[in-house]
Amino acid sequence: MAQSSLHHGGRYRLHIGRPALGRRRKPEAVVKLEAYLSRARGRLPQQATATPELDVMVLLEYITGKPREWLHARADEPLEHILDRSTKETFQALLQQRAAGVPVAYLTGEKAFYGLTFEVTGEVMIPRPESEALVAYTLETAPDNARVLDMGTGSGSLAVAIKNTRPDLDVTASDISSQALETARHNGRQHQAKIQLVNSDLFDNIDGWFDVIVANLPYLKPPIASSAEAEQEPSLALDGGGRDGLEIYRDFLGQAADYVSSFGLLAIEAEPWQHPRLIAAGQQSGFRLLQEEQFMLALELDI
Known part of the structure; x- marks a missing residue:
């Protein structure tokens, strides 16, 4: 930006300054799937479950419709490639219920038994x-x-x-x-x-x-x-x-x-x-x- 100032002798001198720069926003850290799941496991207290890793994975399979092998293969991928905002909100809601003690089978509505998958309800x-x-x-x-x-x-x-x-x-x-x-x-x-x-x-x-x-x-x-x-x-x-x-x-x-x-x-x-x-x-x-x-x-x- 150009500015002028009055100096001795009545003459003006032109100053050329650098343009003002806005604050640069730091790029958001990329959260990978495995780091996200690790935090999710940490939200499940011991009194709610003895198998936090399994519970988190079963819930993730349920909301994504993807098999466990597919998810494991993408552990180092950015979370946004796996879960969109809506799916992430659903996962967080299920995780909260699991932390409160609701069994995984009641959250997903199904349970594997003798090689078959069975519907289960609260009844x-x-x-x-x-x-x-x-x-x-x-x-x-x-x-x-x-x-x-x-x-x-x-x-x-x-x-x-x-x-x-x-x-x-x-x-x-x-x-x-x-x-x-x-x-x-x-x-x-x-x-x-x-x-x-x-x-x-x-x-x-x-x-x-x-x-x-x-x-x-x-x-x-x-x-x-x-x-x-x-x-x-x-x-x-x-x-x-x-x-x-x-x-x-x-x-x-x-x-x-x-x-x-x-x-x-x-x-x-x-x-x-x-x-x-x-x-x-x-x-x-x-x-x-x-x-x-x-x-x-x-x-x-x-x-």
């Missing part, structure tokens, strides 16, 4: 990996064309997984909750598994006999909410009743002999410390121990 207990032992045992021991009853089916994960792997089996699934049966019905259709559904409190509405009765009934003792996740699941699917959580199972074992075939089996899930009590209750009802695993007992009629 059903989330399928656990431990329950896969019940499926495996049934598949190995059920005779051809056997009748199988899945009592307390919840999402239908056991019944559908069994029928999906062994189409020859005649599978019935029962539950006291009509809302749970709707979820089981959806999962059966999703996997084209033809199973019969019965709304029943234990054996109240069950007819006939079965070669295998699978039961993952409530078996937790008070206090039920042992974790932030358990607080979100329906107490009807968790509280086994009584001081040891086995009141429902005792009722089940007291009636099961009338519904199992002569060479039929019971496969039930419970905590390892509860096994001796269940074995004793089974013996009082005419059953003997056939096989024991960490979370599973197999009983047969003692004839």
